[in-house]
Amino acid sequence: MPFQPEILWTDLLIFVLIGTILAFIVFTLRHEHLRVPWRQVGRRPMAMASLVILMAYVVIGLMDSIHFRPLLDRQNSGEAIFSNEVLSLLDKVAMPLRARTEKTYSAPFAIQAYSKETVEYPDGRHAREYPRLLHGGAHLEGPRERTVDITRRAATATLVAVGAWLLLVTCFMFFWRKPREPLTQIARRLVHGDGYFPWRTVLVTLGVLIVLAGNAGYLSLYYHIFGTDQVGQDVFYKSLKSIRTGLVIGTLTTLVMLPFAAVFGIMAGYFRGWVDDVIQYVYTTLSSIPGVLLIAAAILSLQLYIETHPDSFTSTTERADIRLLFLCLILGVTSWTSLCRLLRGETLKLREVDYIQAALALGSSHISVMARHVLPNVMHIILITVVLDFSGLVLAEAVLSYVGVGVDPTMNSWGNMIVSARLEMARDPLVWWSLVSAFVFMFGLVLSANLFSDAVRDAFDPRLRK
Incomplete structure (x- = not known):
């Protein structure tokens, strides 16, 4: 083959997330009570327009998640020699943008x-x-x-x-x-x-x-069309490459957060007593720690490990990917507490209703009651929180990169573009296009996600359902 497939950790988790979404779609199609709110979402023109825009972002992100090492040469023995540089399908498609570099800045x-x-x-x-x-x-x-x-x-x-x-x-x-x-x-x-x-x-x-x-x-x-940066790289190409970083931060963090929030929230509200006290102590203590300081300590510790163990990473792409994955893990660990509180309160109310008491009287186990009766009835809270938190996580990456504890500086992201634009805005003449480009692409993703999440909230919230 003229290339060698390369699967990064974030690529693997993205494929797992896609499989989970497909399984959820199949599960929804088989249950009428889940299809009804989604039909309501589908009847809203603004939500469907936002979904089309989101799908365009997702397609670009998936193209940038298929990585490979290109073939350099073949020896006389037939053994192939592959490059140490890891490219993606988006790099291959956008090769004219990637290869056409200038000396330094140029306007759009x-x-x-x-x-x-x-x-x-x-x-x-x-x-x-x-x-x-x-x-x-x-x-x-x-x-x-x-x-x-x-x-x-x-x-x-x-x-x-x-x-x-x-x-x-x-x-x-x-x-x-x-x-x-x-x-x-x-x-x-x-x-x-x-x-x-x-x-x-x-x-x-x-x-x-x-x-x-x-x-x-x-x-x-x-x-x-969006100018070039300080090293002459096309800003439009950097903006396209940053889409994957924003999507990974918004989706994989949710994948890490959901198990903690769902399990601990439902257990605290269902069992009450000492279980509730322990779980409340855990998330109250975690909420008391400044999130930025915890993220900074974790990222700096990882950075020290990467610098002291350079042989564990064969390319700069792998080092940047590990840091991105670790950032998603830390954000997930620090952001599950609010959803856990919501699920605890809802479960405290649900455990007293008649059908829960009837299931326990008929001999159902606690795990069966939580899985078959409690979890489906709090799923609307989970879904609403997930779609509303997505845009906040995308913006969090920009803020963390601005303070220096975000993704790796070598990775393309809107946060890194904003950080570089901070110094460019002080130049004379003014270099404004990097900031504007990052703003336009981030604004499109966050606005579409917010509009779609509003429709999902209205459809799944029982108090707003018509």
């Missing part, structure tokens, strides 16, 4: 450097001017052609993207049509938004994403 869509340099001409003359970039706008003869070229290429990309979207809509209409229904009637139903599911909103959102992705992909082959 610029064809010249952002600061003046001393340029030597063939006749030996020296002058201070803005030199041309190596890749950005290299196909142009001069700055005057830039506006016309960008407009022409953006129009071409938009037309192709709209054509692809119309083809997709046409295929959907044939799939959605009723028997012997004319196409005009199908188009009328789609335009008017008939039906329980907001297909019109989904298709319009998908069309906007296709147009934006088409323009960004096509223009980035000729320009740095």
Whole structure:
């Protein structure tokens, strides 16, 4: 093979999480009482538009979670030699962005450097001017052609993207049509938004994403659409690579938090007595410890271990991945207490209802009662808390990276981009595009997650359910 598969620890946990989600979907489809609230979520246009955007982020994150080592050479004996550098499928797809590096900063869509340099001409003359970039706008003869070229290429990309979207809509209409229904009637139903599911909103959102992705992909082959950073790396490429870090922080932390919160919360509310006292003492003590200090101590201890045991990690990617995994573990350990309190209070109320007492009177074991009667009735609290905490965890990574105890500095993340932008904002002229790029991508993910979580909360909260 021209590559050697490489599975990182976070990749493995991501695949486990995907399997868990698929199992939950199958379980939901088999139970009507779980399908009803999800139907209510599916009928809300804003929630479905947010879900389409979230799925775009997830696809990019999954592409960046398939890692491999490329083949360097083959010896005479036929033994393959693979690179020590670990790449991902996203790196392969975005190779033009990854390879097209400049000397230093350049503004979005610029064809010249952002600061003046001393340029030597063939006749030996020296002058201070803005030199041309190596890749950005290299196909142009001069700055005057830039506006016309960008407009022409953006129009071409938009037309192709709209054509692809119309083809997709046409295929959907044939799939959605009723028997012997004319196409005009199908188009009328789609335009008017008939039906329980907001297909019109989904298709319009998908069309906007296709147009934006088409323009960004096509223009980035000729320009740095979000500029370059201090070492000349494309900021758009760094923003795409940061999506996986944000998703891993938001999802794997939840995967670590849920077992502690669910088990301890239900046990404390169900058994009461000394079990409740012990569990309350544990999470009260843990809540009293400043979270930032605990995370800083854990990350610095891990960093010391990595520096003293360099042979345990074969590449910088593995070192950064271990730190990311450890950060998820620490965030999970420090963030389960609030959900545990909610589950304890709900379980205290549920254990006194008639069907719980009847199950105990009929001889059901305590484990059976907690698993079959208590857990399904607190699942709405777990689900609401998970979707609401996701955006908070994504923002927490940026804050922790800002104070120096976040992900590894070599890993692409929005937090690291904001940290580097802190120094760039003090330059003259101002270097603003790294901060804006991180803000745009983080804003899209967090806003979509918040809108979707609001719909899930309204559907699953019994007090708000219609």
